[in-house]
Amino acid sequence: MIEVSQLRFTYPGSKEPTLKGLNFAIPKGEIFGFLGPSGAGKSTTQKILIGILKRYEGTVRVMDRELRDVKSDYFEHIGVAFEFPNFYHRFTALENLSLFRSLYHGKTEDPLHLLAMVGLEQYASTKVADFSKGMKMRLNFCRALLNHPSILFLDEPTSGLDPVNAKVMKDLILAQQAKGTTILITTHNMHAADEICNRVAFIVDGEINLINSPRELKVQRGSKRVRIEYTENEHVHHADFDLQQIGANPAFLQLLKNKPIETMHSQEASLEEIFIEVTGRKLG
């Protein structure tokens, strides 16, 4: 779906390139996360893939078309939700979606259906000025889906959302993936990326340090141990065991049999720890 090779980009007037030779490919139906701190090159990569910046070096092919040659009809096939959900404040939710819908030539979705999908149908006639951040984020997501996009670009999709709304958003993203949509997420929220991305790319200083699935990364780079917390004499204690041959480890089996167990956790690394280890940088 997306093939990028030796992508370099330098902003006019800047001596240093912002992107220094990126290589990656994203198959259809994948949720791919770009993770990196501010200024790493995430937004620039996204702007190139969206088709806004065209004076790049290298090859960027999306749906078998080189992006520097595409015209505005490319936008018929992609959906974009920027981090900040901006709308016409004086228009209602439905008016805003209808306006954006009218800008497409191709087949579009009924805005009322989209509003119902994100639980905003009763606010269709409410002015966006009266919407909360969470409601605007959901409306922003609806706008990105108006044209049945083959590729969805989401910039910090859970930014500023409370846990309940963040969960709603993650479910909405996964539902789109189930329909076959390819989804690109740029974020510095490791937790959200860990939960929904099939693969992530760590991007720092305009270079990709690593691409892999969050699960593989955590398993490969974590210690293969399990930590057991148990109570003894009204105090909480813990003991660590090697995962290899754990079923035949007498100390482990004894502990399970004789002590009240509080928690059991395998000690895989968190995505955040791996990011710091690989890039030497913190996110945020």
Add this chain to the structure above:
Amino acid sequence: MRLRSAMMYDMKLQIRHGFYYAYVLIAAAYIVLLRSLPLDIRETVGTVITFSDPSVLGFFFIGGLVLLEKGQNIYDNLFVTPYKPEEYIISKTLSLTLLSVVTSCIIHLSAFGLHPNLFLFLLGVTMTSIFFTLLGLGLAVRCQTLNGFFLMSTVYTFVFVLPLVDVIGVWTTPLFYFIPAKASLMMIQSPFNPLGTGQMIYAIGTLTAWIGIAWMWTRFSFRKFITLQMGGGDPQ
């Protein structure tokens, strides 16, 4: 199709922001003023008023609209759809021009009644409105605040409306012929001072040329200050 829909939403937005009510009030005030004036100066005042309506009002209204949309960061979202910046510029310009032409027409008819030379008059209002709206749009995308826009606009409008001093009989120079307002004023005055063929060609040609220049400048400004800044945040 897309342009028609965009214009419809632009007009709806202008109504929501009270532009139409403002125009009704202004037009009513102008009509009362003009009808209270003696006929000998009514024509001069009418020309100045009719000129100021599409030029100055159009210029400031488009400035307000653009800065409002800039403040709401709506461009990022508009231009990741097939909507082209050129269509945006045309839609905004024509929707405001329509408003100007209708109000100018109502003001003129209420103050002076029906004239045989109305076509040239309306063409003058339309072309003046297109020029000044494009100018206001090109300037507004370069400004961050309404105050900044007002400050800059005094410089821009001062030069372009200078031939007004000729109409009110203060001063004149042949150099005015290079300024689009001279052509505008000739066309707006045409119901009272009919134009010869040469004057007509001069007036329409000058305004067409200035509209062409304003279109290219506005398109360039839009690309530089809006399209290339899209995506928000830092340029990284």
